[in-house]
Amino acid sequence: MTTTIQTRFDLLTFWYQLKSNYLLQKIAQAIFVIWFVASVTFFVVRAMPGNAVDILIQDLTLAGVSPEDALNQASLLVGLDLNKPVYLQYTDYLINVVRGDFGNSYKSQGLKVSELIVQVLPWTLFSVGLSLIITFTLGIALGAIMAYNHDTWIDHLLSNIAATLDAVSPYLIGLLAILLIGVTWKWVPITDMRGAMSPGMQPEFSFEFIADIFIHVRVLLLVYVLSSIGSWMLQMKSSTIATLGEDYVTVARARGLPDSRILTAYVGRNATLPLFTRLAISIGFVVGGSVLLETLFTYRGVGFLLAKALSDRDYPIMQGVFLIITISVVFANLFADFVYGWLDPRIRISGGEG
Amino acid sequence: MNFTDSLANIGRQLVKSFKLLRRNTMGSVGFVIIVGVILLSFVGPYFWPAEQSANVDDINAGISLKHPLGADFQGQDNLIKVINGGRDIVTIAFVTGVTATLIAVVVGATSAFIGGRVDDFIMGLVNIWLTIPKFPLLAVLATVLKLNDVVTLSLLMALLDWPGLARQVRSQVLSLKRRDYVEAAIMLDLGTPHIVSRELLPNMMSFIAIATINTMTFAIYQQTGLVFLGIVPYSSANWGVMISAAERRGVLYNPQAMWSIVAPIGAIVLFQLGLVSFARSLDEIFNPRLRTSV
Numbered sequence: 001m002t003t004t005i006q007t008r009f010d011l012l013t014f015w016y017q018l019k020s021n022y023l024l025q026k027i028a029q030a031i032f033v034i035w036f037v038a039s040v041t042f043f044v045v046r047a048m049p050g051n052a053v054d055i056l057i058q059d060l061t062l063a064g065v066s067p068e069d070a071l072n073q074a075s076l077l078v079g080l081d082l083n084k085p086v087y088l089q090y091t092d093y094l095i096n097v098v099r100g101d102f103g104n105s106y107k108s109q110g111l112k113v114s115e116l117i118v119q120v121l122p123w124t125l126f127s128v129g130l131s132l133i134i135t136f137t138l139g140i141a142l143g144a145i146m147a148y149n150h151d152t153w154i155d156h157l158l159s160n161i162a163a164t165l166d167a168v169s170p171y172l173i174g175l176l177a178i179l180l181i182g183v184t185w186k187w188v189p190i191t192d193m194r195g196a197m198s199p200g201m202q203p204e205f206s207f208e209f210i211a212d213i214f215i216h217v218r219v220l221l222l223v224y225v226l227s228s229i230g231s232w233m234l235q236m237k238s239s240t241i242a243t244l245g246e247d248y249v250t251v252a253r254a255r256g257l258p259d260s261r262i263l264t265a266y267v268g269r270n271a272t273l274p275l276f277t278r279l280a281i282s283i284g285f286v287v288g289g290s291v292l293l294e295t296l297f298t299y300r301g302v303g304f305l306l307a308k309a310l311s312d313r314d315y316p317i318m319q320g321v322f323l324i325i326t327i328s329v330v331f332a333n334l335f336a337d338f339v340y341g342w343l344d345p346r347i348r349i350s351g352g353e354g
Numbered sequence: 355m356n357f358t359d360s361l362a363n364i365g366r367q368l369v370k371s372f373k374l375l376r377r378n379t380m381g382s383v384g385f386v387i388i389v390g391v392i393l394l395s396f397v398g399p400y401f402w403p404a405e406q407s408a409n410v411d412d413i414n415a416g417i418s419l420k421h422p423l424g425a426d427f428q429g430q431d432n433l434i435k436v437i438n439g440g441r442d443i444v445t446i447a448f449v450t451g452v453t454a455t456l457i458a459v460v461v462g463a464t465s466a467f468i469g470g471r472v473d474d475f476i477m478g479l480v481n482i483w484l485t486i487p488k489f490p491l492l493a494v495l496a497t498v499l500k501l502n503d504v505v506t507l508s509l510l511m512a513l514l515d516w517p518g519l520a521r522q523v524r525s526q527v528l529s530l531k532r533r534d535y536v537e538a539a540i541m542l543d544l545g546t547p548h549i550v551s552r553e554l555l556p557n558m559m560s561f562i563a564i565a566t567i568n569t570m571t572f573a574i575y576q577q578t579g580l581v582f583l584g585i586v587p588y589s590s591a592n593w594g595v596m597i598s599a600a601e602r603r604g605v606l607y608n609p610q611a612m613w614s615i616v617a618p619i620g621a622i623v624l625f626q627l628g629l630v631s632f633a634r635s636l637d638e639i640f641n642p643r644l645r646t647s648v
Contacts, residue, residue, distance in 0.1 A: 033482050044498055167630035168623050169575035171582065175597070175619060178606050190607065280485050281518060288489030292579045306490060310497050311584045322494050329487050 026337045030330045037326045038097050041319045042090060046078075053078060053315070056106070078316060079103030102320030107312045113320040116305060121324065123196045124294070124301035127217050128286055131224035132332075135286075139229045140272060143236020144263075147271075150241060158233065166230030170289040174223045174296045181219060193219045194298045220297050228286055235278060240271040269343065276340040280333045287329055302328075360551035367556065381635025387628025391621075395440025404438040404591065405430045417613065424613030426596075427603050432617040435596060439618065442592035443574055443625070446508045450573035451566040453512035454519060459562065461516070462523025463550075466531070477524065483517040492576060496585045507586060511573050519565050526558055560636045567633040571626045578622065593618040 046053050053074060060070035075082045079101060080089050096102070102113035142162075146155045165173075182190045197203075197212050243249065244267060252266050290303035298304070302321055309317035408428040417424050423432040465476040492514055501507045530536055530553075539549050578594035580586040582601070586594075596618035605611045 029482070033485050036482065037486060041494070044495070163630055163634060164627060167571055167626045169571075169578065169626070171575065171579050172619055172623060175601070175606065175615065179612065179615070183607055183609060183612075284485065284487040285489075287487045291490055291493060292582060295583070306493070307583050310493055313497065318494055318497070322490055325487055325490050326485075330485055333485050 022341050023338065026334055030334045033330050034323075034327055035094075038094065038323060039090075041322060042093050045315050045319050046086075046089070046093075053082065056315075057082075077104050077106060097323065102323070103316040105317050106314045113316050116317065117302070117320055117324050120301050120305050123299065124287075124290060124303060125328070126213070127220055127299065127301065128224070128290055130217070131221050131228075132283065132286060134221070135225045135229050135232060136275075138225065139232025140236050140268075140275070142229075143233045144240050144268065144271070146233065146237040147240035147244065155237075159237070162230040162233040164230070165226055166234065168227075170223065170227035171292045171296070173227045174293045177219055177223050177226075178296070181222075188219055192216055196299050196301070217299075220293060220299055223293055224286060224289070227289060228282060231278075231282070232275070235275055236271065239274050240267060243267050243271040246270070273340070273344050276336055276343075279336040280329075283329050283332045283336075287325055360555075363552065363556070367559075378635045380631045384628045384630070384632030384635065387624060388632060391440060391625045391628065392444055394437055395444050398437040399441070402434045402437050405434060416610070423617045424611075426600065426614035427605075427611065432614055435591060436593070436617050436621050439592040439596055440621065440625075442504050443577065443594070443622065445504055446511075446577050447570040447573050447625075447629075449505055449508035450511045450515065451570035453509060454516040454569045455562060455566040457512065457516040458519035458523050458565070462520035463527050463554075465520070466524045466527035473524075477521065480517040480521050484521070488514050489576060489579065493580060493583060493585055496580055501586065507577065507580075508573065511576055512569075515569055515572065519569065522565060523558070523562070526561055527554065530554055530557055563636050564633045567629045567636075571629055574622060574626060593622050597622075 056077070057067075057070045057074050060073055061067055065073065071082050079096060080092050080103070082089065084092070100114050102117070105111045105113060105116065142158060146158045146162075149155050178190075178193060181187045182193055191198075192215055196216055197209070198216070201209060201212050203209060249262065249266055252262050257266075287303075290301060291307050292303070293299070294301045294303035295307040302325060305317065306321040306325070308314075309321060409425070409430065412421065412425040412431075413427060421431050421433070423436065425431055426435065461476060465473045492511060495510065495514075496507065499510070501510065536549065536553050539553050544552075577586065578597060581592075581594035582598045584598075597615060600606075600611075600615040600618075603611075605615045
């Protein structure tokens with residue numbers, strides 16, 4: 001009797017601790033999102049009427065395979081025992097996902113989806129990660145410059161550029177980049193724009209290899225930065241203008257603190273904070289754009305693999321890549337949340353709704 | 355009575371906005387572009403119907419009086435193709451923008467008004483939704499569902515795009531609810547319809563319009579992207595289809611034929627820029643404080 005009360009009490013305190021601890025709360029949320037997305041993809045690809053697996057079995061039977069053999073072949077491809085009831089398939093599927101097993105490709109027989117993903121993932125992490133860092137720092141710097149020179153020609157010029165870049169789709173910026181930089185002006189040879197490295201180059205830790213991958217990523221990187229920097233600049237500008245009007249900035253000025261200190265410790269830090277809450281949307285936007293841009297630049301990353309799987313109707317790859325993309329975005333957000341909590345103690349203590 | 359009242363009020367506001375718009379250069383340019391694109395796309399095809407046959411003599415022709423924007427790989431005039439290819443894009447933009455905004459305003463305002471656990475629950479779902487990358491999800495769903503017509507595609511995009519907007523609407527309503535004049539209206543017991551239509555909505559109009567326009571430009575981006583990936587079929591010749599058809603023929607690397615890809619890109623960029631410059635000026639039109647001080 002006392003022990004049950006004891007454990008219940010422990011669970012309750014654990015629950016309250018979980019609710020009040022910012023980091024634990026964020027981790028729990030991240031796990032929930034991944035479970036949710038995994039379940040939705042399972043439902044869409046496998047459990048819906050007329051779903052992809054049923055169609056695969058149908059195709060196999062139409063091709064002359066006996067129904068039982070078709071079921072067995074499909075089971076092998078999907079990596080699940082399709083003779084089992086759907087709810088058992090679902091639990092098996094979740095276990096497989098945790099193990100990193102996403103079944104086999106339909107089109108390239110015998111290739112494991114997880115191996116395909118491991119081959120392409122580093123390229124996307126490299127290009128998208130680098131572009132996010134560049135965009136974030138450059139966007140914050142330019143936004144602050146705009147705010148400090150509010151209503152001068154610099155501000156008007158940069159604001160108009162930012163609004164224009166914000167309006168035009170990343171995919172169109174990519175097309176225009178190839179058209180202008182590669183073909184019309186011939187600034188960058190077209191062979192440098194295609195692929196992630198020169199043909200015949202072996203991944204190794206050498207200067208040549210590293211120089212080569214930077215040469216191949218530069219135009220793609222430029223397009224990523226151009227397509228998402230506009231919104232960062234405009235956000236940072238309005239956020240900085242709002243911060244400049246705060247009392248503590250006026251007080252800091254009255255105390256005669258040097259401008260550089262006011263700029264970094266008082267204005268910069270506080271003006272950057274609201275931007276972190278927008279990071280989630282921005283990361284999703286860049287990763288979403290990578291599906292189109294990697295295809296356009298034949299950069300063999302995750303987006304390229306997804307685009308290929310979509311046009312081949314290769315469902316196991318589609319499912320696996322979509323999950324990996326979501327998991328990467330969720331982890332990137334988790335990281336951003338940690339940095340946010342570290343920069344702003346108020347968030348950590350009050351549990352998110354500060 | 356309340357309803358006609360608020361309609362008249364919105365009408366009066368619109369007239370006032372047009373007067374203000376005339377004074378705002380960037381906004382009027384944007385407005386003219388939007389109206390021009392809509393007119394050309396919906397009325398233009400009656401004057402310049404799509405060409406049905408190929409013209410062998412004019413394949414990849416450059417700019418001339420006969421072909422102001424050149425001709426494509428079949429020798430068909432690019433300008434006529436652009437005029438005939440706008441209807442889908444404009445429809446997608448408006449259907450997606452309006453539907454997503456409607457859902458967002460209803461959900462966001464409800465969440466803010468009810469508050470408490472319902473609010474926590476809705477916002478929890480919205481925050482989770484925001485971390486899922488939208489374009490890959492849309493691409494996967496559009497592939498599995500095999501969408502064929504423009505309106506269904508727009509509705510699917512609206513279903514995926516509303517949560518971010520709903521979060522913004524909610525925080526707007528929450529901050530407006532605390533303003534003195536709204537609290538006074540609540541205290542005077544003027545009734546929810548009055549408070550929503552006379553006190554809250556007019557103050558949120560510019561914000562809602564801007565959010566709608568942003569959703570519209572995003573919808574255009576997603577549609578052209580889906581066409582490029584070959585997920586949405588080539589059934590009609592809209593700007594997105596023109597771009598990917600030209601891209602597949604290697605037009606990008608053939609300076610002679612460049613105009614058949616530059617023309618549709620230009621049309622989309624012009625429309626998106628028109629929408630965004632109009633949205634930026636809306637803020638000044640609806641917000642008198644910005645007009646006078648900044």
